[in-house]
Amino acid sequence: MKKLIPLLLMLLASTQLFSQENLLQNAYSRDGSTLNGxxxxxxxxxxxxxxNYRREPHDQSENPGAGAYFLNSKPKDETDRVEYDFDVAPTLVVPGDWNSQKENLLYYEGTLWYKKSFDIPDFDAKKRYYLHFGAVNYFADVYVNGKKLGxxxxxxxxxxxxxTELLKAKDNFVIVRVDNKRAADEVPTVSTDWWNYGGITRGVTIYELSQTFIEDYNLQLDTKNPSLLTGSLQLNGPAKADTRVEISIPGLKIKKSVTxxxxxxxxxxxxxxxxxxxxxxxxxxYAVTLSTDSDEISDTIGFRNIATKGSDILLNKDKIFLKGISIxxxxxxxxxxxxxMEDARVLLGWAKELGCNFVRLAHYPHNENMVRLADExxxxxWExxxxxxxxxxxNSKTYNRAETQLKEVIARDKNRASVIIWSMANETPQSDARLKFLTDLANTTKSLDSTRLITAALEDHPSEGNKxxxxxxxxxAEVVDIVSFNQYYGWYGGAIENLKNIRWEIDIDKPVIISEFGAAALQGNHGNKTEMxxxxxxxxxxxxxxPTLAKIPQLSGMTPWILTDFRSPRRMHDVYQNGYNRKGLISETGDKKxxxxxxxxFYDGFGNEP
Ligand code: GCB
Structure with missing residues (x-):
């Protein structure tokens, strides 16, 4: 038992350290100090x-040796051996994947360590300091001044x-171990049709907060009463109880206090x-500001309702056809x-030029600039x-990993008017276990956010006896609000000339979205229309x-595959693909097909626009 106590204490300490803290709501709008660069x-x-050489993690040891990179060790004198040195190591730009920055990292999947030094010139021990990452693909171990944060x-x-407790005014350093190895029990799993870009792919920011601060809030149009805003807020800190918070929306002449x-x-x-x-x-x-005596946070929020009625999608009670594109x-x-934001402007600018009112952000949560710009x-x-x-x-661990990602994206984007759909999955093979997994995800989504619609990109197939x-x-399909499916008639099977004879018969009174269809073409490659x-x-x-899809009675939208060609290691034909999936409507040079x-x-002549 004596031996067990230190071990138990260590485990306890590590679980506390390793649990991720609640996400700061709308960190996007807070003033922070960037660690980008x-x-x-x-x-x-x-x-x-x-x-270590016995394959034990250095960070689980009470006395990690100098070989532990997170210590950022330096030789004490000329006789001391340290076999790494961040300060003479090459650099990568953050945010950014490593694959596109260094030729020798194009295919790299594994561990890479990042290090950045920083000062906090106005360091104030009475404040609280948070380190925020937009995203790191896939595993991140984060250390500050040689101590593990999580x-x-x-x-x-x-x-x-x-x-807060690890910081000082000068000479701090953050070290992040990033590992983008794919694994069968992770989300996504080992095979996908996109590039496994590794690294600190989104921005890193330090936020200085007061002891008690506004940690979270949501505010939206009530789903039943369109003249009522409803929501909630959460404070964090020693003075969180019985505290007055003022909510002001100057554009509506609203000032309201809650306790x-x-x-x-x-x-x-x-x-x-x-x-x-x-x-x-x-x-x-509308500009919305929440404030307490010690904290203030501002957001820009649109208010709208989204619902379904029979096979229609209603935006503020008006039927809308979703003219979309996958991205x-x-x-x-x-x-x-x-x-x-510049990247987002290019992508969403093209979507607008195409005549879209809708985008499917495939196949994972995109960076926040995309939804902020979509709001604007x-x-x-569709997220x-x-x-x-x-x-x-x-695997229940895999389920938890999927659910965590779902919770994190809902937490981040729940105040965005543009986001109307949470999609649980894409083209997943049917089984009882998968049905339970997806239904559990859908129930979690509903419990966290009852104001949006749920879908998943399902699959179609020919009926027995009539191909x-x-x-x-x-x-x-019985669980979701919108029945979406990917279909590739004319590309992965069937002849294009037979498309006019194809009928989709969907025996369910819900809106239908065609979440994918498409064909690959090398931009600039011309020939006969039957030539691949x-x-x-x-x-x-x-x-x-x-025109064939337009005959589906419940058709309420579509997001063809895809806006631009994109890199995929599954696409290795040396003449036509060169490592790109070519189903884009725009090539990697930015040229339209x-x-x-x-x-x-088609979009120009289709549908109304509430
Ligand atoms: C699909 C997948 C998408 C692929 C696409 C294709 O059905 O959902 O991720 O990239 O087909 O091009 O095969």
Missing amino acids: RWNYILDPYESGFY THRGGFTPFNFEM TDAEGFATIEIPAKKLVRWTTTNPKR HEENVMRGGRAYS LGLLV EIPVYWTIDWE DKMVIEDKF WTEENQEYLYEETL KAFYTLQD
Whole structure:
């Protein structure tokens, strides 16, 4: 027992340290000090900076040796041996994936260590300091001044840790061990059709907060009463109980105070009769400020309702057809993961040019600039978690990993009017275990956010006895609000000329979205319309597919696959692909293919616009 006590204490300490803290709501709008820029890095394919030679993690040891990279050790004198040195190591730009920054890292999947030194010139021991990451793909172990702050897994969602006790005014350093190895029990799993970009792919920021601060809030139009704003807020800190919080919305002449309960929580209800609702053509947003004696946070929020009625999607009670496009988070012209507002402007600018009012952010949560800009531009958004293809359905740890990512993206984006759909999964093979997994995710989503719609990209198949009749037979269709499915008639099977004979018969009174269809074409490659890889072939597929889909009685939207060509290690044909999935309507040089204009014409003449 004596031996066990220190071990138990250590375990206890490590679980406390390792648990991630609640996400700071709207960190995006707080003033922070950025740690973006050049970070030194050490490539560590054998993970020798993480494990000792007995393969025990250095950070689990009470006395980690100098070989532990997170210590940032320096030789004490000329006789001392330290086999690494961040300060002479090369640099990578943060935010940014490593694959597109260094030729030798294009295919790298493994461990890489980042280090950045920083000062906090106005360091104030009475304040609290948080370190916030927009996203790190996939595992992150974070250390400040040689001490572990915590870990995070999941490559596309934000996380933060408090680091107050470890800081000083000068000569701090943060070290992050990033590992992007794929694994069968992670989310996503080992096979996907996109590039596994590794690294600190989104921004890193330090936030200085007061002892008690506004940790979380949400505010939206009540789902039943469109003249009422409802929501809640949560304070964090020693003075969180019985504290007055003022909510002001100058554009509506609203000033309202609420008082928190013993847990620092308060609900919000504000009548708002004159409110102008957010729509795609008039994306009206209001400045909203929450303040206490010691903290203040401002946001820009649009208010709208989204619902379904039978097979219609209603935005503020008006039927809307979702003219969409699927998008990967890639700036294909620069190369690499997209992360900035400039990247978002390029991608969503193209979507607008196409005539879209809707985008599907595939297949994982994109960076926050995308949804912020969508709010501003009046683009509706489908967000998704990387529950893709062959997930380890029976594994409860895998489920928790998926659920964590879902919770993190909901926490981040719950105040964005543009986001109307949470998608649980993409093209997942049917089984009882998968049905339970997805239903549990859907129930979690509903319990966290009852104001948005749930879907998943399902699959169709020909009915027995009639290969021209396509059906969706999937029990999860009964759970979702919108039945979405990917279909590739004319590309992965079937002839384009037969598309006019195809009928989709969907025996369910819910809205239907075609979440994918498409064909690959190499931009600039011209030929006969039946010749694969030509722009004419892709155009022909769009010309034949669009009118056929339009015959589906419940059709409420579509997001063809995909806005731009994107990198995928599954696409290695040396003439036509060169490592790119070529189903884009725009090439990696930014040039539009013929089918771009086919879809643009179709959207131009289709549907109303509330
Ligand atoms: C799909 C997947 C998407 C792929 C696409 C393709 O159904 O959902 O991730 O990239 O097909 O091009 O095969």
